[in-house]
Amino acid sequence: MGSLTVFTQVANFLKENQVTFVAVSKTRPNQAILDRYALGHRIFGENRVQELVAKHQDLPKDIQWHQIGHLQTNKVKYIVPFVALIHAGDSLKLLQKINVESGKVDRVQDVLLQVKVAQEETKHGFLPEELEDVSLLTEIAELPNIRVKGIMGMASFTSDQGQVRREMKKLRQVFEQVRDTNIFGDAFGVLSMGMSGDYKIAVEEGSTMVRIGSLVF
Ligand SMILES: *Cc1c(COP(=O)(O)O)cnc(C)c1O
Numbered sequence: 001m002g003s004l005t006v007f008t009q010v011a012n013f014l015k016e017n018q019v020t021f022v023a024v025s026k027t028r029p030n031q032a033i034l035d036r037y038a039l040g041h042r043i044f045g046e047n048r049v050q051e052l053v054a055k056h057q058d059l060p061k062d063i064q065w066h067q068i069g070h071l072q073t074n075k076v077k078y079i080v081p082f083v084a085l086i087h088a089g090d091s092l093k094l095l096q097k098i099n100v101e102s103g104k105v106d107r108v109q110d111v112l113l114q115v116k117v118a119q120e121e122t123k124h125g126f127l128p129e130e131l132e133d134v135s136l137l138t139e140i141a142e143l144p145n146i147r148v149k150g151i152m153g154m155a156s157f158t159s160d161q162g163q164v165r166r167e168m169k170k171l172r173q174v175f176e177q178v179r180d181t182n183i184f185g186d187a188f189g190v191l192s193m194g195m196s197g198d199y200k201i202a203v204e205e206g207s208t209m210v211r212i213g214s215l216v217f
Pocket residue numbers: 024026047068069195196197211212213214215
């Protein structure tokens with residue numbers, strides 16, 4: 001099956017389930033993005049700042065660009081003028097930096113709090129226990145130039161489906177617990193989880209936004 005056919009099938013499945021589809025276009029050429037744009041798709045995700053900035057410059061301006069990978073503080077300034085959503089809000093320090101830089105360009109930047117539930121040491125994010133700390137959440141909520149819209153997380157890269165499901169249940173639990181504090185108000189409604197290998201489990205476990213790359217390109 002061609003990748004555009006798979007793209008359409010995945011897009012339709014997600015639409016039926018009312019899950020937002022972020023097409024992860026990192027490392028893909030502009031033409032591959034334009035082919036999917038021509039099908040009506042508008043939300044693309046990138047994990048490298050330089051590539052994201054170049055693609056934003058070269059491609060249609062109504063694309064909503066999402067920054068999905070770990071973001072270094074010194075690179076925040078290059079993307080805050082245009083990026084629709086930063087998924088990898090993985091430390092207080094980074095969120096404070098995003099707040100400062102988005103203030104400089106008169107924006108309120110939408111962000112997600114990345115939560116680390118996977119076993120791998122390499123993954124970034126707040127620990128679930130850290131987000132039980134109401135004073136931390138309040139400090140984040142008081143940053144005037146960011147708006148926290150939800151939680152992002154990744155399950156472990158493993159063939160153990162049971163483990164993937166348990167980690168996604170944990171992400172959903174953290175999402176609901178933070179939401180129910182009401183500290184971030186009504187804007188807080190996004191649970192970004194699910195990738196090529198595990199998006200069906202993610203949808204079953206309550207994901208509202210998936211980030212899918214290799215399967216659909
Ligand atoms: C690359 C990437 C994805 C997409 O992964 P695929 O397995 O290609 O679907 C999703 N989220 C993040 C943070 C990524 O870096």
